[in-house]
Amino acid sequence: MQIYLDNAATTPMAPEVIEVMTEIMKDDYGNPSSIHSHGRQAKTLVEKARKTVAQLLGVSPAEIFFTSGGTEADNMALRCSIADLGIKHVITTPIEHHAVLHTLEELHKKGDIKLILLSIDDKGDIDLQELRDLLAAHPETMVSIMHANNEIGNIYDIQQIAAICDEHKAFFHSDTVQTIGHLPLDLSNTSIDFITASAHKFHGPKGVGFLYINGKNKINPLIYGGAQERNMRGGTENIYGIVGLAKALELSIQNMQEHRDHVVKLKSHMINSLKEHIPGVSFNGRSAEIKNSLYTVLNVSFPCTEMMDMLLFNLDIKGESASGGSACSSGSNVVPHEPIASNADSERIPIRPS
Ligand code: PLP
Numbered sequence: 177m178q179i180y181l182d183n184a185a186t187t188p189m190a191p192e193v194i195e196v197m198t199e200i201m202k203d204d205y206g207n208p209s210s211i212h213s214h215g216r217q218a219k220t221l222v223e224k225a226r227k228t229v230a231q232l233l234g235v236s237p238a239e240i241f242f243t244s245g246g247t248e249a250d251n252m253a254l255r256c257s258i259a260d261l262g263i264k265h266v267i268t269t270p271i272e273h274h275a276v277l278h279t280l281e282e283l284h285k286k287g288d289i290k291l292i293l294l295s296i297d298d299k300g301d302i303d304l305q306e307l308r309d310l311l312a313a314h315p316e317t318m319v320s321i322m323h324a325n326n327e328i329g330n331i332y333d334i335q336q337i338a339a340i341c342d343e344h345k346a347f348f349h350s351d352t353v354q355t356i357g358h359l360p361l362d363l364s365n366t367s368i369d370f371i372t373a374s375a376h377k378f379h380g381p382k383g384v385g386f387l388y389i390n391g392k393n394k395i396n397p398l399i400y401g402g403a404q405e406r407n408m409r410g411g412t413e414n415i416y417g418i419v420g421l422a423k424a425l426e427l428s429i430q431n432m433q434e435h436r437d438h439v440v441k442l443k444s445h446m447i448n449s450l451k452e453h454i455p456g457v458s459f460n461g462r463s464a465e466i467k468n469s470l471y472t473v474l475n476v477s478f479p480c481t482e483m484m485d486m487l488l489f490n491l492d493i494k495g496e497s498a499s500g501g502s503a504c505s506s507g508s509n510v511v512p513h514e515p516i517a518s519n520a521d522s523e524r525i526p527i528r529p530s
Pocket residue numbers: 184185244245246247248250273275322326351353354373374375383385
């Protein structure tokens with residue numbers, strides 16, 4: 177039997193999503209930019225999907241821009257707002273996804289911004305007073321803090337961070353790629369400026385995502401070459417992906433509580449079984465605290481033994497897929513970011529079943 181424990185990396189597509197996508201693949205091959213009926217039909221599908229996504233998040237369809245996924249959406253939010261909104265400083269955490277961190281590091285190196293990293297403690301938490309102090313000292317700032325961390329599952333209170341940014345007239349971007357479709361998010365009454373999403377994290381197709389841009393922010397495109405997405409993202413629309421994304425989001429939000437209850441049961445069982453059977457096992461970040469973590473992520477450290485060194489390999493042979501790495505020996509690591517990696521015990525091997 178195969179067991180898939182890598183849903184933070186990507187999720188299997190929901191059968192209903194595959195169904196709607198294959199249905200339109202058969203008949204709806206028009207280019208949404210064409211003005212004939214085939215084109216108009218394709219355009220209608222894209223706009224219907226946009227409306228669905230917007231309604232589910234409590235925003236206007238004009239604030240949703242489809243992209244090729246989370247990485248592009250993060251790049252667009254950061255690069256375009258830094259270029260167009262007069263941003264001189266960016267405050268972020270050292271444990272953002274590389275779509276955010278590497279983008280900001282590059283912009284810092286080029287001299288476009290000064291990058292400021294918040295401290296994180298050994299649980300992966302940030303200090304909101306430090307954020308307030310940094311914002312007070314640095315005008316013309318954007319804050320970029322993810323909703324939940326993809327490695328250790330910590331959840332950050334983005335509504336509170338948005339309010340703090342508001343007080344200091346700072347822009348706020350949040351990478352919500354791991355939480356859209358998994359945690360409730362109502363943007364109808366918030367000052368968050370940008371959020372990002374990726375369909376393959378909520379049982380939709382790969383290669384499609386979106387960027388929400390709060391209507392008060394006027395930025396220019398990242399990708400030029402066409403009038404698609406109301407002149408904001410050139411390139412023929414991935415209509416099958418976009419329709420699949422909307423369907424997947426609809427289903428995820430509809431079934432959120434049931435899905436959450438099911439996954440929390442599995443996660444609790446795994447935590448208890450690991451504690452019972454593996455002496456010296458420990459958990460990274462807040463991932464083992466059911467109430468304080470993203471329920472889809474668990475980050476476990478196993479004591480380093482010869483057997484544990486081959487753990488992922490042996491799991492794979494048994495048909496169990498999980499992400500992880502080796503803190504004992506050199507190699508790729510599930511906690512690739514230095515701050516988490518250095519908080520992790522070097523005598524332990526971290527694995528992320530999700
Ligand atoms: N941001 C976070 C937090 C992620 O977990 C991921 C994917 O792993 C991304 C961004 C990138 O998304 P995509 O794979 O759609 O480019």
